[in-house]
Amino acid sequence: MTTVANPPAPAPAAPARRRAQAARLVQRQGALVILVGLALIATFSFDSFGTSGNLRSILLQSSFLAVIALGMTFVIMTGGIDLSVGSVFALGGVLAAWGSQHSVLLALVLPLAVGSTIGLVQGVIIAKGGLPPFIVTLAGLLLARGLLLALTDEGSSTYKVPAGSGFRDLAQGRLLGVAFPVWFVIILFLLGGLILRRTSFGASVLAIGGQEDAAALMGLRVARTKIVTYVVSGFLAALSGVLIASYTSSGVTILGVGTELEAISAVVLGGTLLTGGAGTVLGTLVGVLLLQVIKNVINQIGSLDSDWQAVVSGTILLVVVTVQQYLSRVERR
């Protein structure tokens, strides 16, 4: 962002290039290094950390944020941002819980349709109207939260998923000992990675984030690609809401406040540049896991206040972006 002129770099010599490659590796995988290190320390320090029960709970608890962060990754790669995901997540949960009182199908379709529609409207306003994503999705945050309040008598009534409803199995069931939401995450991230690396849509996403004007001149359909990323983000945020409604068997109205910031943190920690044009979905998954492991470790240290979690997460975010910034300078040199 600081656009202080860089002198034209001389052609990199071999050692410099190797150093640049190493820097790039650390920049992309910095969160992974911290994650592995933290997990190792935690395993040796706390007996309860490495137990399969605890690891499973970390995976399960990460999965709701992971689904949201996947959509955010695509939006951020095009150089945008989506602040509405936390509200859409909560709204999706409430709609799913309400719908489950009528039929399982309604519990699935209604929230996903509403989430996608909110994403579509935001995407169109951003891509066709040229308004800044920050402001448009901020309005989306208010709108979705307003809808949620309107549906729940100003937040005072909580819809319950009927006992015995098949909808509960969606997130409470297990396959091979692994909870369904974790399978969702695995499948969605595999799909996301394939779409990003192997399809023309994925190539367009990265090209637009790299340089929008150039992408438009190359004939890429910039507006359409952007709109699709916001639809995907809204869809996935609502899907995460569906999962949490199934998991908790109710539509909790106070969920999702600040979730958009957690999702953005996870994406940035994962090495996706907020300026767009670079990043991986796997990095995002690492970012999500890192945030969850921090939470878990702080819970393990019983004497520590849970407020430390925010302090540590925020500090790690700042440290990681500082290192990333420094390393990307080394890389450019």
Place this chain on the structure above:
Amino acid sequence: MKHDRSDGAESTPPAAPTEAVRPTRSRGDYADWVRRNGVYAALALLVVLNLVFTDNFASEQVLRLQLVQVTPVLIVALGMALVIGTEGIDLSVGAVMALAAAIVPLYIGYGAPAAIGLGLLAGVATGLVAGVLVAKVGVQPIVATLGIMVAGRGLANLIGGEIKTIRDPDLIYLGSQGIGRVPFTVIVAFALALVVSFVVRKTTYGRQLVAVGGNKRAAALAGIRVKRVLVVTYVICGLLAAVAGVLLAARSQASDPTKLGLLVELSAITAVVIGGTPLSGGQVRILGTVAGALLIQLINATLIFHDIADSTAQMIQAAIVVAAVYVQIGRRKAAS
């Protein structure tokens, strides 16, 4: 991508002659007028509507309550306007408010001035961290201030703990009394608005800030110390947020770090943008920002006066935000 559309913005040089090239001159003029004065027109319209439709609107009590309630957002928005003027953004202001307010009751034993001073110092410190990260390290403003926001709120909760009541007589005096019938908090807010407006218009720093926001590279080539201007701007923003936090604590005679200043960053950004300061930097409109903050306050109040549910109120606000920003920049972008 700087549109050098000076159109009488408070702090940009006179209009460039290239403006005349625009083919739809008259429509452009109209759009310009709306962009510059829309916020004042909307504010005036809303006041008139309230005078007609709201019972007891024109009472001193109502007016004073509105002014008192707008002070935190107004003060935060002043700093936000400066940061946005440099093409930045500061998401940490709400957390900084909470942090400053949490510090005050901790050190109130040393007397109100010391406690307030330490609270304000927290704002300077977080602003310094944000400024250094943005200016020297080159982190994007939104990421840098996001990290501070998360960590700052956690820190405020840690040191503030549960709600603390403040019983210091000096602080209570500051929060509840005033000169004549005007509360101190309102006086402080509007005095700060005057000072910031003066700084932007008349000082070297103000000129440099606008230049940096317009084009960092050009500003650097012109000999402006870009990094220092950026750091100073974020420090001012942090300091103003801390002032807002301390005043709010004094007024409510309590500090609740989990709630205080929550989402104020969004209101402040909205106030700045509605007031005609573009998010792309290079212009700062302080009077517009004040009007923007008053407009948001009055919209909220109007919805409350007429018993409109919270849900509807939020949706109306969402529509207003998008409409206001569309008026600000929509036509220009759509044309290009």
